[in-house]
Amino acid sequence: MACCRFWGTDATRILEENELHTKRALLVWPVVTILAGAGLWLGGCGRHRSASELAAPGGQKSAEAAAALPQAADSRLDPSPAPELPPPGARPPAAPGALPKTVGNWVLIPGGWFMMGIDSSDDEEMSYRLDEKPRHRVWLDDFYLYGHEITVAEHRECIAAGTCAGPLAHDASSPVQRLCNFGAPERDAHPVNCIAWAEAAAHCAWLGGSLPTEAQWEKAARGLDERSYPWGEETPDCDHAVMMKSGWTGCRKGATWPVCSKPDGNSPYGVCDLAGNVAEWTADWFEQLYYETSPASNPTGPADGIIRAVRGGSWNMERKGQHAARRWYEPPESRKYMLGFRCAAEPDKVARQP
Numbered sequence: 521m522a523c524c525r526f527w528g529t530d531a532t533r534i535l536e537e538n539e540l541h542t543k544r545a546l547l548v549w550p551v552v553t554i555l556a557g558a559g560l561w562l563g564g565c566g567r568h569r570s571a572s573e574l575a576a577p578g579g580q581k582s583a584e585a586a587a588a589l590p591q592a593a594d595s596r597l598d599p600s601p602a603p604e605l606p607p608p609g610a611r612p613p614a615a616p617g618a619l620p621k622t623v624g625n626w627v628l629i630p631g632g633w634f635m636m637g638i639d640s641s642d643d644e645e646m647s648y649r650l651d652e653k654p655r656h657r658v659w660l661d662d663f664y665l666y667g668h669e670i671t672v673a674e675h676r677e678c679i680a681a682g683t684c685a686g687p688l689a690h691d692a693s694s695p696v697q698r699l700c701n702f703g704a705p706e707r708d709a710h711p712v713n714c715i716a717w718a719e720a721a722a723h724c725a726w727l728g729g730s731l732p733t734e735a736q737w738e739k740a741a742r743g744l745d746e747r748s749y750p751w752g753e754e755t756p757d758c759d760h761a762v763m764m765k766s767g768w769t770g771c772r773k774g775a776t777w778p779v780c781s782k783p784d785g786n787s788p789y790g791v792c793d794l795a796g797n798v799a800e801w802t803a804d805w806f807e808q809l810y811y812e813t814s815p816a817s818n819p820t821g822p823a824d825g826i827i828r829a830v831r832g833g834s835w836n837m838e839r840k841g842q843h844a845a846r847r848w849y850e851p852p853e854s855r856k857y858m859l860g861f862r863c864a865a866e867p868d869k870v871a872r873q874p
Contacts, residue, residue, distance in 0.1 A: 525689050555671035593653050604633070607817040611661040619662060619867050626664035627740075633659050637811050638845040649809045658735050659817045663734060664870045665740045666862040668779040669711035669800065670797050672701050675723060676708075677800045683726040684855050688714035688855045699775055699857035709778035711798045711860040717852035720861035722799045729865030731803040734847070736864050737831045741795070741844040749844055750787035750794045752814050756839040760785035761796025763833060763842055770835040775780045777835070795833050795842040798860030803865050804829040806849035827851055834858035 600619035606612055606780040613631040621628050636658045679685035691697035701707040701712035717731075721753035724730050732740070741750045751760050758771035761782055765771060787794050804821025806829040822827060827849040836858055840846070850859065 538746055551656060555651050556627065562673045568571045568575065570797060579703055606631075607659050610659050610817045613827075614662050614867070622667070623789075623870045625667050626865065627667040627789055628867075629660070629663050629665055629736065629740050629789055631662040632661055632744075633657055634742070634744055636735060636738050636845075638746075649847075651811070653872065656811060656814070658739075658814075658819060660735055661740055661818060662867055663732075663736055664865050664867060665736065665741065665789075665791055666727075666864070667791050668863050669798055669860050672712045672719075673708040675702070675712040675715075678723045678726050681726065683799035684723050686721045687712055687716070687719060696857065701776060701780055707776075709804055710776045710794065711779055712795070713798050713857050713860045715801075715860065716855050717801050717850075721803070722859070723863075724863035727863050727865065729863045731861060732864035733818075733820050734802050734831060736827050737794075737802055738844060740789055740791050741787050741832070745788075747788070747844065748772075749785075750791070751785045756833075758782075758844040759854065760794070761833065761842055762835045763796040764836055764838045777837065793832075794844065796837075797832040797835055798832075799830050799837075799848060799858055800832045800852075801859065801861040802829045802831055803864075806830075806847070 540560045548593075584664055611631065619628055619630075635655055635658070637655045638652050675684060675687070679686055687701045687702050688697055689702050690707075697714070701710045702714065704710075705723060721731050724792045749756055749760070756762065756763060758765050759782070762771055762773075762777045768774075770776065776797050779797065782796065783792065785795060786792050802821075805825030806827045807822045807825060810822060828851070830848035830850050831846075832844075833846070850856065
């Protein structure tokens with residue numbers, strides 16, 4: 521199994537920020553519960569905040585930027601910093617320090633509010649599609665995400681356990697399967713690719729988890745500051761991701777690299793390869809306008825569909841494909857060479873390791 525760097529200054533900063541938010545939520549949560557039981561309404565909790573309030577510490581936009589945003593009647597679309605309290609039915613976040621930051625290959629993504637999707641950008645080279653809008657706030661409970669994409673060696677263990685099916689195998693004589701990693705010499709540390717959605721989901725279930733939802737994936741990639749890329753705002757290049765650059769795929773290798781080969785591209789939580797290497801299956805069905813009606817708390821995608829949501833750029837995509845808000849889709853039976861996966865799990869399920 522590849523050795524991966526999961527932690528750094530950004531990750532520590534993000535978790536300290538979450539711990540502060542958690543302390544505040546834990547102090548206020550009992551009071552809110554009592555008031556809600558009495559049928560009382562906390563005045564102003566659901567209103568649209570002013571530009572001056574948006575500029576307060578912890579805000580995601582400057583007062584000038586906030587003033588330019590349209591007023592949203594739906595509080596779910598309110599672009600202001602979200603309240604720190606969980607919505608009805610959501611779990612309060614764990615007390616600070618109650619959950620370990622890493623457990624084996626799993627990385628903690630602390631619960632709380634974050635802003636998902638995007639409306640516009642100052643970057644004129646980027647174009648944002650309808651399915652990435654509107655920008656909206658989402659609450660996620662605490663969860664763990666695999667710190668790297670599942671590797672060929674890890675998937676082979678799942679097959680040996682009798683749980684997983686094999687992906688398309690490497691075939692040097694095939695123009696397509698020559699790019700599949702399973703069975704290829706010296707690619708055990710590469711992400712397993714050429715794998716269908718159900719096969720990926722079975723592996724995650726074997727680990728006690730599931731494929732991540734789109735919301736879980738995006739929070740792990742963008743953190744709390746709505747960064748454009750997992751590492752921040754720097755233009756994507758081969759220092760950050762295994763990608764296409766200047767017409768060369770895979771940073772001049774024409775294929776994937778071993779997982780976590782680009783630690784400078786890690787997300788604020790220390791998760792690697794959320795841009796580049798392989799695009800990743802998620803648990804959700806894909807619907808173009810889902811963000812317009814998605815729930816504010818722990819969204820899991822449409823109830824049914826015919827195509828699955830895919831997130832993250834791959835080794836054969838240029839910079840536009842690496843943006844952390846970008847959404848893709850594939851039929852669940854697709855076994856493309858740019859597709860792989862990683863897993864997510866609830867905190868009480870991360871103990872099992874293959």
